[in-house]
Amino acid sequence: MPKINGNEIRGGNVLEHNGGLWVAVKVDHVKPGKGGAFAQVEMKNLRNGSKLNERFRSADKVEKIRLEQKDQQFLYETDGMLTFMDTETYEQIELPADLLGDRRPFLQDGMIAVVEFHEAEALNASLPQKVTCKVVETEPAIKGQTASKSFKPAVLDNGVRIMIPPFVGVDEDIIVDTETMEYSERA
Structure with missing residues (x-):
């Protein structure tokens, strides 16, 4: 695996550090008035979810890991574990449901996810x-409210509450951005 200098660490990099696999969540490059520059890195363990703040000088070498990405089909959830299947080999794997955090409700049966x-x-x-x-519950549109850039609360078919534009009504399909958890457009 390639080794990189401490000042080359970027957010999203996966590093092997202290015998574990860590993803760099937040990286701040600091150049103090006295002494050498360093990178202050907030990391999250990929196996157990623990967090760690570490300081890397530019001379420090860390091992950057490349993760293999495969499309997997979501099958079902049991006892807090999500079961995915490789669509080519039909091999099944399990991952903890809390790995997705607050995005878990957006995972639908048969959906293709990147593992x-x-x-x-x-x-x-x-x-x-x-x-x-699908929008299952929202307030009716108030006449004359569409001129301003206003939003109204809505409940989706998966139980998630988001803000939607006033022209969207009940039983309409909408597209939601799973990264920001916000309304994107009508379907």
Whole structure:
């Protein structure tokens, strides 16, 4: 695996550090008035979710890991574990449901998600950026309110509450951005 200098660490990089696999969540490059520059890195463990703040000088070498990404189909959830299937080999893997955090409700049966592997060990899953959902509950549009850029609360078919434009009504399909968890457009 390639080794990189401490000042080359970027957000989203996966590093092998202290015998574990860590993803760099936040990276601040600091150049103090006295002494050498360093990178202050907030990292999250990919296996157990623990967090760590570490300081890397430019002379420090860390091992950058490349994760293999495969498309996997979501099958079902049991006892807090999500089951995914490789669509080519039909091999099934399980990942903890809390890995997706507050994006979990957007995972739908049969949806294709990208699962990241390190040496045949599944570590992470990411949803498609845009997902279609149905509005099941919202306030009626008030006449004359459409001129301003206002939003109204709505409940989606998966139970998630988001803000939508006033022209969208009940039983309409909308597209939601899963990264920002916000209304994107009508479906």
